[in-house]
Amino acid sequence: MSTVAYITARGLFGRRRVLLLLPLPILLVGLALICRSYNVDPNQWGQAVVVGLGLAVVLPVTSLIVGTGVLGSEVDDGTIIHILTKPLPRRDIILAKLLVAAGVSAVVAAVPLFVAGILADNVHFGLALAIAAVIGAVAYSALFLLLSLLTRRPVLLGLVYILVWEGLLGRFVSGTRVLSIEQYVITIADKIAPTDMLPGKVNLTVAIVMSAIFAIGGTIYAINRLGSFSMAGETS
Amino acid sequence: MSEAGVIHDIGYQRYQGPRLGRGAVLGALYTHGLRAAFGLGRSAKSKIFPWGVAGIVLLIAVINAGVRSQTGTWLFDYYQLDNTMSWLVIFFVAIVAPELVSRDIRSGVLPLYFSRPLRAADYVIAKVAALVTAVWLLLGVPQFVMFLTGAFTTKTGMKGVWHELGLLIPGWGYSLLWALIFTSISLLIASLTGKRAFAAGGIVAVFLMTAPVVGVLSVLPSDTAHHLAGLASPIALINGVEIWLRNRTDLGLDIGDLGPIYGIEAFCLIAACLLLLLARYRKVASL
Amino acid sequence: MSVVELQNVSRWYGNVVAVNDISMTLQPGVTGLLGPNGAGKTTVLHMMAGFLSPSRGTVTIDGKPTWRNPSIYRSLGLVAEREAVHGFLTAREFVTACAKMQKLPDPTAAATRALEMVEMTDAQDRRIETFSKGMRQRARVAGALVHEPQVLLLDEPFNGMDPRQRMHMMDLLHALGDQGHTILFSSHILEEVEQLSGLVQVIVAGRLAASGDYRRIRRLMTNRPHVFALQSSDDRRLAVALIGEKSVSGVEIEPGGLTVRASDYGSFTRALPRIALGEGIRLRRLLPSDESLESVFSYLLEA
Numbered sequence: 001m002s003t004v005a006y007i008t009a010r011g012l013f014g015r016r017r018v019l020l021l022l023p024l025p026i027l028l029v030g031l032a033l034i035c036r037s038y039n040v041d042p043n044q045w046g047q048a049v050v051v052g053l054g055l056a057v058v059l060p061v062t063s064l065i066v067g068t069g070v071l072g073s074e075v076d077d078g079t080i081i082h083i084l085t086k087p088l089p090r091r092d093i094i095l096a097k098l099l100v101a102a103g104v105s106a107v108v109a110a111v112p113l114f115v116a117g118i119l120a121d122n123v124h125f126g127l128a129l130a131i132a133a134v135i136g137a138v139a140y141s142a143l144f145l146l147l148s149l150l151t152r153r154p155v156l157l158g159l160v161y162i163l164v165w166e167g168l169l170g171r172f173v174s175g176t177r178v179l180s181i182e183q184y185v186i187t188i189a190d191k192i193a194p195t196d197m198l199p200g201k202v203n204l205t206v207a208i209v210m211s212a213i214f215a216i217g218g219t220i221y222a223i224n225r226l227g228s229f230s231m232a233g234e235t236s
Numbered sequence: 237m238s239e240a241g242v243i244h245d246i247g248y249q250r251y252q253g254p255r256l257g258r259g260a261v262l263g264a265l266y267t268h269g270l271r272a273a274f275g276l277g278r279s280a281k282s283k284i285f286p287w288g289v290a291g292i293v294l295l296i297a298v299i300n301a302g303v304r305s306q307t308g309t310w311l312f313d314y315y316q317l318d319n320t321m322s323w324l325v326i327f328f329v330a331i332v333a334p335e336l337v338s339r340d341i342r343s344g345v346l347p348l349y350f351s352r353p354l355r356a357a358d359y360v361i362a363k364v365a366a367l368v369t370a371v372w373l374l375l376g377v378p379q380f381v382m383f384l385t386g387a388f389t390t391k392t393g394m395k396g397v398w399h400e401l402g403l404l405i406p407g408w409g410y411s412l413l414w415a416l417i418f419t420s421i422s423l424l425i426a427s428l429t430g431k432r433a434f435a436a437g438g439i440v441a442v443f444l445m446t447a448p449v450v451g452v453l454s455v456l457p458s459d460t461a462h463h464l465a466g467l468a469s470p471i472a473l474i475n476g477v478e479i480w481l482r483n484r485t486d487l488g489l490d491i492g493d494l495g496p497i498y499g500i501e502a503f504c505l506i507a508a509c510l511l512l513l514l515a516r517y518r519k520v521a522s523l
Numbered sequence: 524m525s526v527v528e529l530q531n532v533s534r535w536y537g538n539v540v541a542v543n544d545i546s547m548t549l550q551p552g553v554t555g556l557l558g559p560n561g562a563g564k565t566t567v568l569h570m571m572a573g574f575l576s577p578s579r580g581t582v583t584i585d586g587k588p589t590w591r592n593p594s595i596y597r598s599l600g601l602v603a604e605r606e607a608v609h610g611f612l613t614a615r616e617f618v619t620a621c622a623k624m625q626k627l628p629d630p631t632a633a634a635t636r637a638l639e640m641v642e643m644t645d646a647q648d649r650r651i652e653t654f655s656k657g658m659r660q661r662a663r664v665a666g667a668l669v670h671e672p673q674v675l676l677l678d679e680p681f682n683g684m685d686p687r688q689r690m691h692m693m694d695l696l697h698a699l700g701d702q703g704h705t706i707l708f709s710s711h712i713l714e715e716v717e718q719l720s721g722l723v724q725v726i727v728a729g730r731l732a733a734s735g736d737y738r739r740i741r742r743l744m745t746n747r748p749h750v751f752a753l754q755s756s757d758d759r760r761l762a763v764a765l766i767g768e769k770s771v772s773g774v775e776i777e778p779g780g781l782t783v784r785a786s787d788y789g790s791f792t793r794a795l796p797r798i799a800l801g802e803g804i805r806l807r808r809l810l811p812s813d814e815s816l817e818s819v820f821s822y823l824l825e826a
Contacts, residue, residue, distance in 0.1 A: 003623040007609060014611040020438065027445055031452045038456050048451030057444045065437060072433075078607030082617075082666060085572065086624040087596045155433030156285070159330065159440055168323050227591050231574045231603075 004083060004096040008070050012104065020065060021104075024058045025112035032116040046120040046197035050129065054113045055185055056167070059136050063105040064158045067144030070097045072154045081231065090226040098138075098145055098219060106137035121195060128193035136185035139211045142218030143181070149225040177202055184211045262358045269366025273332045282335070289328045290374055293321050297378030301385035308389075314379050314407025315478060318414055321375065322471050325418060328374055329367070330439040333422035334432035336363050342430035346520050356517040364510065367419040368412075375411035379404060410478060417470050417502060420509030427516050443470060454490075463494045467501050477502050525585050525598055525673035525705055526550075527571055532580035534566055541566045543729040544580075549674075549707055553700035555716035556709035557820065558726035564709040565604060567726065568678050571707070572601040584674060597625070600667035604678040606659055610652030614643055614662045617651060621666040637669040640695060656683035664692070675699065677708040681715050693719050717816045725823050732823045741819045742788055748772050749788050754780040754808035761804050768794050780808070 012018060028049065035045040074080040083093060110133040117126030143161075147154040169176040170183065177183045183200075184207035190200035274290075275283030296317070303311045312320060340346055349359065383404040390396025425442060426435040446469035453465035466472035480495025527549040534542040542563045558564045569575045570582045573589035573596075582589050589595055609617060618637050622630035638647050641661040646654070651662055660683060667675065677696075681689050696719060700706050707724075710716050716723060723740075725732040733740045741749075755761050758781050762774045765783060770790035775782040785791035799806050 003620050007612070007620055010611060011609060020434075020441075024441065024445060027449070031449060035452055035456070038458075040455050040457060044455040045452050048448045048455075052451060053445070053448035057441070057448070061437065061441050061444070068433070078603070078605040079609050081574075081601070081603050081605075082608065082621065082663075083624070084574070084593075085596050085599070085601050085667070086621070087594050087626065088624055089593060153433065155437055156331070159327070159436060163323060163327055163440065227593075228576070229574065230576070231569055 001088070001092040001096045004088070004093050005100050007083070008097050008100045009104075011073070012066065012069055012100065021062055021108050024053075024062060025108055028054050028058055028112040029115050032119040036119040042120045043196060046195070047199070050113070050116055050120055050197055051186065051199070054109075054116060054129070055133070055136070055189075056182055058112065059105075059109040059133055059185065060140055060162045060166070060182065062108045063101075063137055063140035064144055064155065064162065066105045066108075067101045067141040068148050068154045068158060070101045070148075071145055072148035075148060076152075078231075080229070084226075084229060091223050094145070094219060094223045094226055098141055098222075101141040101145060102134075102138045105141055106134045109133045109137055117193075120197065121193070125193045125195060128189045131192060132185045132189035135188060135211055136181055139181045139184070139214040139218075142215045142222070146218045146222040146225070149222055149229070174201070178206060178210065181211070181214060183207065258353055258355070258358060261352065261354050262362050265354070265359065265362035266365050266369075269336050269363055270369055272335055273366060273370035285331045286328065286370075289324050289331075290377075293317075293324055293374060293378050294381065296321070297381045301382050304382070304385050305389045310382070314382065314403060315410055315482075317379060317382070317407075318375055318411055319471075319475065325371065325374065325414065326440060326443045329371060329418045329422040330436040332370060333367060333419075333426040333439060334435035336367060337423055337426045338430055338432045338435045341427070342432075350520070356520070357514060360510065360513050360517055364419055364423060364513070367423060368415040371415035371418055372408075372411050375414060376408050379407050379411060406482075410474075413474055413477060413502070416506050417474055420506045420513070421470060424509045424513050424516075427513060446470065447472075460494075462490055464497070466498065470505075473498060473502055473505070527674055527705060527707070528581075528583050529567070529571070530581050530583075532567075532570065532577045532582055534563075534570065534575060534578050540729055542570070542577075545726070545729075545731045546580075547724055547731060547734055549705050550722075551700070551703045551705050552722065553696055553706045553708070553720035554722045554724060555720045556707055556726065557711070557713070557716050557723050557816075558709075559711055559824065562726045563729045564711075564726055565678055568601075568676050568707070568709055572599065572676055597670070598673040600670070600672035600675045602660075602663050602667045602675075602677040602680055604682070606656065606663075606683075608651050608659055608663055608666075611650060613648050613650050614638065614654070614658075614665070615647040617662060618647075618665045618669050622669045625670040627670055633669050633671075634665075637665040640668060641665045642691060657685055657688045660684060661688065661692070664695075672704070674705045675707070677706070679710055680708050681710065681712070689715070713816045713820055723816070725820065727824055733819075737816050737819050738814055741814050741822075747813075747822055748784040748786045749791070749811060750813045751783045751785065751791075752780055752808070752810045752812045753783055753806070755799065756805040756807070757802075760802055761799065764798050764802050764804075765795075768798060770794060782812070 031049050031053065035049065071080075074083070110130040113133045114126040114130040117129040144154060144158050147157050151157055165176060166180045166182045170180050183202045186198050187200040187202045187204055187207040188211075190198035191204050271277050274286045300311045300317070340349070350356070383400055386400040387397045390400060392399075421442065422439045425438045429435050429438070449468040450465050450472045453461050453468060456462070466476040476495070476498035480498050529545055529547050532542060532545050533540065545567065556564050556567065566575060570577055571589060573592060576590040584595050584599065587595060612620065615634060615638065618634040619630050622633045627633045638644050641664050643658065643661055643665060646658060651659060654662065660680065664677075664680070680692060684692065696706055696708065700720070708719070721736045721738070723737050724734045753761070758776060762776055762781055765771045765774050768791070770785050770787040771783060772786045773784035795809070
């Protein structure tokens with residue numbers, strides 16, 4: 001299992017693609033620093049930066065890039081076959097990839113959110129954001145890992161989820177918020193460190209339960225799908 | 237026991253007749269691009285996303301028109317239609333720009349293209365024109381639907397229709413501005429990679445990244461920062477230009493009297509992106 | 524010893540039947556899976572390797588089904604047709620990773636052995652993305668051989684190899700076959716199959732057209748006259764005598780000798796020496812000229 005994680009991690013970092021992960025966190029911290037240095041009231045910029053950029057963009061987009069990259073690229077170019085023709089239980093393979101994906105996403109998203117949280121309010125707030133971000137990273141990664149196995153264009157579907165489902169519909173149709181990981185993250189962070197900056201609109205129990213369902217259910221379904229992975233040759 | 241080898245002329249002849257020029261190549265590339273944008277001539281799967289987005293925008297315009305015909309006022313006018321649909325336009329452009337440009341890079345057909353009488357400039361112009369047309373149609377057709385409702389339900393006859401037309405034309409111009417800005421940025425990003433998924437993600441990320449920057453800049457204590465906040469994001473930039481050109485102050489963004497700067501930046505942004513695109517394909521063309 | 528068995532296996536996609544009721548058993552040694560493009564060779568190989576489930580029938584290795592059964596990979600190695608491999612790894616890293624994922628007790632030694640077997644020892648520390656096509660292929664074979672599997676499946680393994688690499692790979696497969704491994708490789712290039720193995724499984728349009736030694740298959744095709752090239756001390760007199768023989772259906776006289784078409788292989792081979800002796804003609808050369816795999820294959824395709 002660790003070999004799979006090693007190959008996955010090297011595949012992720014060995015390419016220029018990893019540089020794409022940098023601009024978003026840098027921007028987040030940069031904006032927070034600017035606002036803080038001008039002594040702007042956090043209530044004015046906190047929501048825009050922490051939620052609008054951090055939780056709505058940095059966390060999901062990072063999880064998307066990483067989550068689809070760990071499995072989707074191997075399925076796409078066919079190198080997955082080298083991992084599948086080994087007597088490894090499919091559970092181990094998925095867990096190894098999930099670990100790498102969630103780990104990287106969590107670090108890339110939680111660290112700048114932590115810093116931004118400190119700049120916006122205090123350490124407690126920063127910690128709340130970081131913890132919620134980690135939970136969100138796990139849920140998003142499981143979801144995008146599953147999408148990589150369900151469809152040949154996981155990035156596109158992931159974008160539909162982030163932009164259309166969470167972004168557009170979540171704004172206007174309150175029912176869709178129950179299935180929006182972004183909302184769970186906001187609610188959990190709000191519960192740990194309540195402020196006016198986090199517009200939590202979902203019940204806390206629902207948030208926790210649904211996050212667990214996304215994470216665990218997604219993983220189980222992905223393990224199942226990997227077990228039935230079919231390759232029909234060049235005509236597939 | 238060998239005979240001298242002979243190759244017989246069975247009719248393969250080189251074409252000696254008149255050939256269409258560069259203009260025809262450009263036109264062909266343009267039509268192909270426009271058709272590919274909407275998935276025409278390809279499988280059903282490639283039609284889902286573009287037509288889906290177009291359908292949603294059209295639906296909203298129809299609802300808007302319905303409201304107008306019932307109550308006599310718009311839910312949102314021609315300009316507001318574009319502004320509300322911003323996320324859908326981002327999505328549309330994030331899908332279509334990679335289809336137009338990244339696919340050519342991935343499949344390695346660029347050397348084939350450029351070994352024809354096609355210059356890098358022609359290629360860029362054709363692709364840009366195709367995407368601009370696609371986005372403009374995406375926004376312009378719903379605006380036209382709104383116009384038709386307005387024209388048919390007007391109570392002042394021909395004068396009303398002319399009045400409505402006078403509102404439609406600037407609305408179309410606004411849509412054209414949207415098309416130009418979104419096209420230049422997204423095509424530039426898409427031309428950097430052969431993988432459509434990355435291009436789409438990159439385009440979305442760029443547009444989403446810049447929105448909170450506007451929010452931050454607008455709460456900074458400096459007045460100049462307020463007025464210039466809109467420059468940071470393409471959507472806010474377009475809004476700024478709208479406010480400047482329509483000379484109104486009630487449309488959300490506060491730009492003071494720095495309006496011309498917005499206009500200049502819009503122009504420079506489009507020009508810079510196009511020149512960078514040109515430079516990118518010049519490099520490929522010389523391979 | 525591992526026995527790969529397909530029993531009444533069919534695989535269809537909607538209305539298209541890719542594999543149509545195939546039953547075969549693979550014995551130790553090298554077997555060639557022969558067929559034109561699109562015949563279903565890759566489908567059969569992928570079903571054997573557990574990457575496709577049969578729509579009907581069973582695919583088993585030692586009695587255990589291959590679908591959804593990762594433990595078969597302990598004794599199975601697959602070299603797929605797609606040349607995909609993790610390019611950012613060096614050859615040694617890749618083979619070692621394969622060894623580790625196979626849970627071998629000494630991955631580094633196994634990797635070294637495998638790399639030596641494919642003669643990649645001097646290039647082992649270069650990244651695979653810098654390799655040529657043939658070298659990439661060899662790296663993948665090394666990865667599939669590192670755990671010394673009982674069953675080795677190769678899909679068009681000689682694609683893109685230069686003649687020297689091809690010869691070497693054939694020797695390797697021969698040696699492995701002689702050691703008792705079960706090796707199945709697919710190809711549509713007849714010369715490769717002819718050189719590598721006598722046993723073939725011929726798939727045409729999803730059906731198993733023939734299996735076994737291709738020379739014996741040829742003899743079974745009694746509706747096709749066997750063709751022989753004959754050289755003797757007096758061709759014309761021999762031709763006259765042969766035409767009177769019942770088992771001969773045609774004789775052509777050519778500057779270089781006779782071409783005899785015989786409808787019955789056995790009777791003709793018994794009658795020919797008798798006739799030659801009777802006429803006092805010395806036979807210089809007798810060659811069956813359509814026992815090649817190529818003619819067998821083309822006869823099967825036309826059938």
